Amino acid sequence: MSTDRRRPFPFDQFEPRWQRVWDERQTFHTPNPGEPGFDATRPKFYVLDMFPYPSGAGLHVGHPEGYTATDIIGRYKKMRGFNVLHPMGWDAFGLPAEQYAIKTGQHPRATTEANVANFKSQLQRIGFGYDWQREVNTTDPAYFKWTQWIFVQLYNSHFDTEKNCARPVSELIEKRKAEFLNESEDKRRAFVDSHRLAYVSDAPVNWCPELGTVLANEEVIDGKSEVGGHPVERRPMRQWMLRITAYAQRLIDELDGLDWPESIKIHQRNWIGRSEGAEVKFKIADCPPGMDETITVFTTRPDTLYGATYMVLAPEHVLVEELVTEEQATAVEEYREKATRKSDLERAELTKDKTGVFTGAFAINPVSGERIPIWIADYVLTGYGTGAIMAVPAHDERDWEFARKFALPIREVVSPEPRLALGGGGVCDAEPLECFHGEGYAIHSGPLDGLPTAAAKAEIIRRLEAEGLGKKTINFKLRDWLFSRQRYWGEPFPVVWENGKHRALDESELPVVPPALTDFKPTGTPEPPLSKAKDWVRYQPVHHERGDDVSKAFPLPSLSEIEGVEPCHSTATRELNTMPQWAGSCWYYLRYMDNKNADRFVGAEAERYWTTGTTSHQSPVTSHKVPHGGVDLYVGGTEHAVLHLLYARFWHKVLFDLGHVSTPEPFQRLVNQGLILGEDGQKMSKSRGNVVNPDDVIKEYGADALRLYEMFMGPLEATKPWSMSGVEGVFRFLARVWRLVMEENQAGEWQRSAAVQDVPDWEQSNKPLAKVVHATIKKVGEDIEDLSFNTAIAQMMVCTNALTAENPRPRTAMQLLLQILNPFAPHLTEELWSVVNPNAGLLADLAWPAYDPELLIEDEIELPVQVNGKLREKIVVKKDAAQSDIEAIALACPRVLEHTTGKTVRKIVVVPGRLVNIVAS
């Protein structure tokens, strides 16, 4: 392949030039309310990309897919007269940077800076109209100061279940003081600490020895770490947790007003996993004196209580030790030992084969009075419900399997058909042949007999509540968010410990900057790497003035600085954990609105304007059923369907409750771009060698071709394979557009084509052309609004093909095409615009053209004629022809006659403007 082959158009020259022009003129900078150049009369549009993690590998062609879509929207909305907020930034804390740093011996700050620079230059080469003045970086102290500040807000808040929202803990303290006048300081403190939205817990966590950190449940897949696939084991550790479960119901309910794909909403609802049921208390039989004599279970099928023939506790259940009989002690101890050692992977692998051990103890079924054995088994999870179940083997697959394996009794209490009249019944005679877990009618259930499942549930709950044996309950699968990591490259907690008690730092002490460690390897123990910074660990108060520039507060390691630290007399030590990578991405969309604010995480006025569109103060949005406001369009991959989107919603709601933001939800509309596969139809990966680098595409075909192909491949949301010949297709299209305007002279130089001429009144003199051009303006505008970029491009190809055939080519027709193609191919169109319409300013600053509907109206239309649903003929009729005339013309067609002679015409269907169908037999 010859590299000096002449390019069909000189994109390599004009693309960088226009990128420079946009940058110099700050074409895509949008001022905030109150800043010079801000125009309050324009509506706002906030279009957001999920910001990238700047990996060392650089961009692949999957990144620019969503980015191009938002860029087209942003440029289009700007042309439509909106104040467009379209920012970009870096999610730069995280494990890969740290691991790369460990491997290469470089400081993660250095590698992160290099990666960011690389990503940024790659994005700039694609010609995206980002407002780079609003760039954020989660590792910038001026940014994570506010991540830490938000943590402090969480720390200083509790969830008020009556008001159903977060409130300052100070309110809780006052209430507690009033309620328990003589409570000791320590007791009250313990109470308050156990109600904070950020709290410390000793619960078992997912510890990954290889990564040297704990992971959230969501980061563990099949018992292995999501990052790297290393084994994960459970062990109890002291960790920071965020009380997201308090928001479970609101996180479900407030999805309703959001303009999100239904599948993502379902995903989130399933993840939160609300289930309605009942808690039921079971008395322990022959209860030894002095111990709590009931076990509480959670069940969604309280109607099957009469069929509960045994109980199962999670191996970790606190009552196991007290319950177990002497004969069973060894077996139980062995089983519990094994269960705790077992990784989640092993538990998952053994899904089919149930295991368990009898404790030797019995409980009393509260309704039948029957003695039922109590077992332990690891199919009962300690973290869900009460960690104990009543087993109804006839109506639950798991209990069925378990009962069959250990020969426990199976009693049928639900029938798919109504078998017994209300109040009838009797004792179960034979064991059922199979497990039935659907809804039906109660049998062998005393007073419930004959009731359909829903009524039986209500009735049994009523009875249990009356006797104090149980109550209606709602349970969620969602667990609290494990928020600490044993890593170096993350936000330090703004927390110090003194005498075993934690305390959040004052805002004036933020940011807490990580120590300039040279050795940040995992310690190999649960002790975080920050423990190596002996001087840093000893807390010394540092105070920043409000509005201080803290962005320079995070130097690269310098030994002299570390040694120069004053000896500290305080006994307080810093929290050594760091925050997970999700922290920074939970609120970055807020920071973009006002990224330089040194006094607040986001200025109130800027936040109000960019989320609600108003600059005047008004009462916050309260209804959950109306649009919530916030980001107008958020585009990103489905991989963040639950984690990021759920965490960000949670933080946003807390900030909303505390009055820091104006809307209850952050992202009004969400769109997922589809995955781009390699040319082989496989997922792109280094190991498959099918990764396409956008830089290579730009080098060969230019940025506009890359952008256009990304959008032409297919619907934004679809998964679709890359194709280099497809790139060539759109590249040829761009070359055709180029040659509409340009031609080569004898010297081989490009100059304006002689065919481009001013043709006065061309729209009247050339109706067919005018129709195509105006139909294209209409369709492209509509398609952009619908995010149907592929069909918009197809229409512009049609328009281009029509223009190619014209000579002369009316200059204003060309200009219209350039205007609507501009958001897609901004460089080429600016270049041609400067040729066709010099001194007219930047195309990007122009308004979107209007189409003339008059020109789209046809005098005559073509109608297909079907006989018995089969196309036979096409007729041309006047637009407003009478139905009877159309029928007559249709019936008279020779091809129609061929198929109707000898038959009776039963019916003629005329759909005005659409078709004619003649029914004959």
Add this chain to the structure above:
RNA sequence: GCCGAGGUGGCGAAAUUGGCAGACGCGCCAGACUUAGGAUCUGGUUCCGAAAGGAGUAGGGGUUCAAGUCCCCUCCUCGGCACCA
């Protein structure tokens, strides 16, 4: 197993929501211009058939004047979840 998204030419895909199936692009075929063509332009291209015609949107059934689109059943692909009582 459960949840979700899909299945349309040789390929990527369109189809005003029930109204001409295959727009647009790739590829392929033919022609034009050319010393040349992996450039450009013009035309053709769902399948079977010489044609008339027939068949056709994963497969089967149904509703309808009319179904890619609506309803029922079956199969396949991809993504996610997976003992949540």
